[in-house]
Amino acid sequence: MAIVSAEKFVKAARDNGYAIGGFNTNNLEWTQAILRAAEAKKTPVLIQTSMGAAKYMGGYKLCKDLITDLVESMGITVPVAIHLDHGNYEAALECIEVGYSSLMFDGSALPIEENLEKAEDVIAKAHAKGISVECEVGTIGGEEDGIVGDGELAPVEDAVRMAALGVDFLAAGIGNIHGPYPANWKGLHLDHLEKLTDALPGVPLVLHGGSGIPDDQIRAAIKLGVAKVNVNTECQLAFCAAMREHVGVFNANEEEYMKKKLFDPRKFLKPGFDAITASVEERIDVFGSANKA
Numbered sequence: 001m002a003i004v005s006a007e008k009f010v011k012a013a014r015d016n017g018y019a020i021g022g023f024n025t026n027n028l029e030w031t032q033a034i035l036r037a038a039e040a041k042k043t044p045v046l047i048q049t050s051m052g053a054a055k056y057m058g059g060y061k062l063c064k065d066l067i068t069d070l071v072e073s074m075g076i077t078v079p080v081a082i083h084l085d086h087g088n089y090e091a092a093l094e095c096i097e098v099g100y101s102s103l104m105f106d107g108s109a110l111p112i113e114e115n116l117e118k119a120e121d122v123i124a125k126a127h128a129k130g131i132s133v134e135c136e137v138g139t140i141g142g143e144e145d146g147i148v149g150d151g152e153l154a155p156v157e158d159a160v161r162m163a164a165l166g167v168d169f170l171a172a173g174i175g176n177i178h179g180p181y182p183a184n185w186k187g188l189h190l191d192h193l194e195k196l197t198d199a200l201p202g203v204p205l206v207l208h209g210g211s212g213i214p215d216d217q218i219r220a221a222i223k224l225g226v227a228k229v230n231v232n233t234e235c236q237l238a239f240c241a242a243m244r245e246h247v248g249v250f251n252a253n254e255e256e257y258m259k260k261k262l263f264d265p266r267k268f269l270k271p272g273f274d275a276i277t278a279s280v281e282e283r284i285d286v287f288g289s290a291n292k293a
């Protein structure tokens with residue numbers, strides 16, 4: 001299937017009580033790992049780049065071309081959206097130009113009036129090209145590419161105003177944070193999520209910082225209206241753990257592995273990327289989106 005925007009499959013998830021994974025990519029093999037998992041699980045998927053990851057990889061156009069070409073060369077049949085994660089205003093406009101099929105405009109660090117004003121402009125420009133849009137109200141705790149938040153609960157009235165602009169799915173803080181969760185984290189504020197969903201009937205909500213939230217809390221949040229869950233740190237940790245283990249095995253078998261040319265990065269890094277595929281597949285099962293493509 002060609003690249004698609006995300007609003008249809010995220011809304012279907014919202015209406016039917018499951019969630020779609022938004023998985024951040026960081027390079028070629030990372031992208032292949034996510035696509036392999038989505039295809040194996042027969043699920044729609046968003047492949048996301050943060051502004052930092054896109055810069056690292058060589059720019060938005062390269063990311064868009066890379067994902068588009070891999071979908072074709074790998075024979076991917078499930079719906080795939082190319083999504084900008086936490087884009088500022090300029091990045092959002094650039095991704096509209098370049099041909100991303102979905103984007104997040106994150107104006108949560110701006111005063112709410114300015115956030116709404118810029119969101120309205122981004123939504124108009126994106127929708128004119130059939131691109132789905134995610135926006136954010138309140139801030140999500142933790143740190144992602146230099147955007148720091150302190151984990152406030154998103155004000156319901158701000159969420160209602162943002163939804164009224166025609167946003168396709170909405171990120172609203174409910175105590176979730178980016179990156180690994182600290183030991184003293186108090187859990188998701190599901191009561192606040194319920195207030196948001198009551199005020200926003202049918203609007204798909206996005207749970208950021210999905211890595212490290214206990215699965216039962218994720219499932220409860222999905223029941224209450226979360227229809228997209230972002231995953232980044234989890235895959236990074238899975239990659240890192242697998243590679244740390246692999247390096248140990250490599251060192252212990254140095255002579256044999258060198259003779260077999262397992263130093264070739266295509267072979268050397270494979271355990272790390274296999275771990276990402278496994279991690280993505282496992283998340284898809286928790287989100288309930290398998291066989292929904």
Ligand SMILES: [Zn+2]
Pocket residue numbers: 086140144178208209230
């Ligand atoms: Zn996020």
